[in-house]
Amino acid sequence: xxxxxxxxxxxxxxxxxxxxxxxxxxxxxxxxxxxxxxxxxxxxxxxxxxxxxxxxxxxxxxxxxxxxxxxxxxxxxxxxxxxxxxxxxxxxxxxxxxxxxxxxxxxxxxxxxxxxx
Amino acid sequence: xxxxxxxxxxxxxxxxxxxxxxxxxxxxxxxxxxxxxxxxxxxxxxxxxxxxxxxxxxxxxxxxxxxxxxxxxxxxxxxxxxxxxxxxxxxxxxxxxxxxxxxxxxxxxxxxxxxxx
Numbered sequence: 001x002x003x004x005x006x007x008x009x010x011x012x013x014x015x016x017x018x019x020x021x022x023x024x025x026x027x028x029x030x031x032x033x034x035x036x037x038x039x040x041x042x043x044x045x046x047x048x049x050x051x052x053x054x055x056x057x058x059x060x061x062x063x064x065x066x067x068x069x070x071x072x073x074x075x076x077x078x079x080x081x082x083x084x085x086x087x088x089x090x091x092x093x094x095x096x097x098x099x100x101x102x103x104x105x106x107x108x109x110x111x112x113x114x115x116x117x
Numbered sequence: 118x119x120x121x122x123x124x125x126x127x128x129x130x131x132x133x134x135x136x137x138x139x140x141x142x143x144x145x146x147x148x149x150x151x152x153x154x155x156x157x158x159x160x161x162x163x164x165x166x167x168x169x170x171x172x173x174x175x176x177x178x179x180x181x182x183x184x185x186x187x188x189x190x191x192x193x194x195x196x197x198x199x200x201x202x203x204x205x206x207x208x209x210x211x212x213x214x215x216x217x218x219x220x221x222x223x224x225x226x227x228x229x230x231x232x233x234x
Contacts (some may be wrong), residue, residue, distance in 0.1 A: 042224035108162035
């Protein structure tokens with residue numbers, strides 16, 4: 001069982017649709033991440049939230065809009081996507097310290113398989 | 118920028134035998150962490166083992182161990198007594214240690230491990 005829960009597992013949407021991906025963790029982690037993974041490729045970092053504030057945006061197109069409403073939840077709002085955005089979207093979380101210090105591994109969810117038609 | 122290189126796109130091993138997956142990385146940082154993750158067809162990224170760069174002792178986790186050569190920037194994974202459940206894509210990943218734990222991971226391209234019964 002994964003400690004990071006992503007919903008939905010699968011999503012098919014048209015290019016004019018608006019949809020959201022959801023991610024939830026209850027491990028007390030204060031860093032949360034969105035990754036995009038194409039088939040047979042490694043995950044690519046999209047966004048990082050640190051203490052509910054966006055700390056890293058890897059030049060992601062504005063049709064992807066992240067949101068972190070509280071320390072346990074992370075959303076990814078999707079609008080006007082393109083077929084090439086079809087991929088597996090992975091959420092992850094990890095411990096974080098404000099002053100640096102011990103690093104912890106990322107805990108990943110099972111992902112949302114997104115298909116844009 | 119950091120880079121992670123996995124030179125073996127695919128490896129095959131007989132059940133119960135030992136296999137070594139290679140990984141090299143490039144960084145100018147002195148403080149960093151290295152990880153091996155596996156991703157089975159179920160899609161979830163599962164942490165296999167991690168190594169802190171400041172530790173000289175190689176990490177071990179049951180049948181999994183690493184050979185960490187800091188000067189050579191090499192971080193290989195050895196799987197002993199291979200089992201059918203070890204079949205997966207294996208990703209080597211790097212994370213710098215000075216970011217307080219919210220930098221995300223830089224992944225290699227992955228090695229597809231096949232276990233022959």
